[in-house]
Amino acid sequence: MARKQATAKARTGKATARKQPSVKAAGTPAIELAADALALPVYEEDVRAGGRGRVKALDALLGGALAAAVKAERFAGKAGQELSLPTLGRAPAGRVLLLGMGPRGKAEAWPSTGFEPLRHAAGKAARAAAKAGARALAVALPEDGVEDVAGAARALAEGALLGAYAFERYKSEDDARRTPLAELTVAVPAGAERRAELRDALELAREIGAAVAWARDLVNLGPADCTPTLLAEQAEALAREARLAVEVRGPKEIAALGMGMFLGVTRGSSEPARLVTLSWIPRGAAAKKPPVVLVGKAITFDSGGLSLKPTESMVTMNTDMAGSAAVLGAMRVVARLAPPFPVHAVLGACENMPGGKAYKPSDVLVSYAGKTVEITNTDAEGRLVLGDVLAWAAQTWNPALMVDVATLTGACMVALGHTTAGLFGPDGAAVDGLLAAAGASGEELWRLPMTESLKEQLKSDRADLKNTGERWGGAIAAAHFLHAFVKDVPWAHLDIAGPSHAPKERGYVAKGGTGFGVRTLVELVRAHRP
Structure with a gap:
């Protein structure tokens, strides 16, 4: 029964079945944002010697619990490191996620990669937030080192939207499903949230997030569902x-x-x-x-x-x-x-299957361009x-x-x-x-x-x-x-x-x-x- 229901879903006449989270920018200081989870990208310099800036201010809100966790978990802000901590009601956000970004000097190279390190960090934060049951996520730009606010904000939004993705079409048990992300807030410097450039960047991020999620859904479908006919129907x-x-x-x-x-x-x-x-x-x-x-x-x-x-x-x-x-x-x-x-x-959509009528090694096919092609391997079909x-x-x-x-x-x-x-x-x-x-x-x-x-x-x-x-x-x-x-x-x-x-x-x-x-x-x- 579960497979029949899944197949029916796959064959709906809609190309965009997923409900997308809302995405907005906020100029409020990040640690003042109310959310189920707050993700803060931090440099190595931000957590040294008791922390600085928002890390230090957040630690004060938490009564020293953040500094204690940093020490206990040996979190040094190195690229790829993560630290998750519940705030237990001491901060507007229910949980804080510190995302290590490495030394501040490396941020200079981020624009040449489309701010990919921020995109990856936000994706990890979204996945961690979902596993913790969070529906509202706030992600913040680093406190300094970023001049292109719109580009960095777009990368954070894209990363969070893509990281929140889960393919669950064939899951029949509700307890096997992840909590879907419903709200995404990107914290930016005060005043930047009113700029048209930033609004356009976040809207583009939302469109790209939806498009990539849809593409992933199509790829993850079983071949009995994603047939050439289904691809044509989706188009x-x-x-x-x-x-x-x-x-x-x-x-x-x-x-x-x-x-x-x-x-x-x-x-x-x-x-x-x-x-x-x-x-x-x-x-x-x-x-x-x-x-x-x-x-x-x-x-x-x-x-x-x-x-x-x-x-x-x-x-x-x-x-x-x-x-x-x-x-x-x-x-x-x-x-x-x-x-x-x-x-x-x-798209030229089809299957490549064996059968009594299947094309064979040593066949010669005539192409649209008039060229003749000798088949030496039927597993080289895509070309x-x-x-x-x-x-x-x-x-x-x-x-x-x-x-x-x-x-x-x-x-x-x-x-x-x-x-x-x-x-x-x-x-x-x-x-x-x-x-x-x-x-x-x-x-x-x-x-x-x-x-x-x-x-x-x-x-x-x-x-x-x-x-x-x-x-x-x-x-x-x-x-x-x-x-x-x-x-x-x-x-x-x-x-x-x-x-x-x-x-x-x-x-x-x-x-x-x-x-x-x-x-x-x-x-x-x-x-x-x-």
Whole structure:
């Protein structure tokens, strides 16, 4: 019964089912704020020799209990340290959380990372507050060392909202659920709370928090629930809510377009494929400007096909559509930003399954671009679908900028781990824009080379290309395969195989789907100048 109820929830016609906490700024001194929990980022200097500033004032309110706890727990304000203390009615907040930020001098580098240390600290505070049953959380900027108040406040708000996330759709027992965050207050210097810049920053944080949470929800769904049809329905629901244009094509329309690689991947599955286009189109002459195009890999379950994965590698393959979730999440925010140029999101959604009709190693598929591709491994399916979608998008719109986001290769995860995405592409606006956007958002990208010698691995004796090369340099070879289908369009590829799914909690990142990529794509669109 619990599974049936969960499935029904997953198939509602709403793209944004989560209730979002209220978010506001307050110029009241942090230790005077009434909340269930108060989080204070502190430097090492703030807790030395009995403390200074608000730490010292708070200790006085608590009758020396804070200083005693600092000493007993050996809390020194080092980066990553936490100290939680109930106030027992001696302060307006029911609980105080000290968040170590390291030496004050390191705060100078925070703006270049989008204030990521503050985002992580606030995420940890929100998780700790939820475990303590808090519904109202206040987080404060450090007392000094921060000049960009709006940027720092946005990072704190984003971190708290993302840290409060929990995926509980399949939990049937109420006592297994966390207390949801209902109110978030960001304490800022007096007077700053009235600035429009700060209000806009917090509103953007709230939108991004909701978009990332939605993307995480989609990634965390089981594959019986998150089918290609469900992804298309979610895109349609978002279009209705955000006044975006949407078009959904089924197998017949995909075949009519000549997307032989896409359809080849789908042959083993009973779930019908969907080609989904979601578009923001401004009014007037701006509608004719060259668009930004975001393409997301949308393999809703990847068994490997006839090149079957082992069980342990298949368990997390419900997350193989994380690229599409990132693109959909970004489009939710794009609709609010209303940029003066078109933005299109495209998803080629399908499953990769074995079966009597499944595509086979040694098959030769004909792509939308007319190139023939020899199949050497059916578990390299994502690049086939993306190749057709990228070629179609490039020809349809001639974009000013095109980015694909995909859980493409295990090789990239071996190279960069679970927290960093690989960035590939020729020099130009797409790569430069993504690097700048990642720096502004706090998400970690690392550019990897498009080494020409590895392109040779894709040569086929029977067709124009093979879909895989050697084991070594696999992420680079995959990027070369995609590049063959984008022609001269400014393009970049994000391989998010590592950071799309977290094996454990970290900062504001919950275990499971992370929503990685949403924030970077939003910043890319915000910074784009046609």
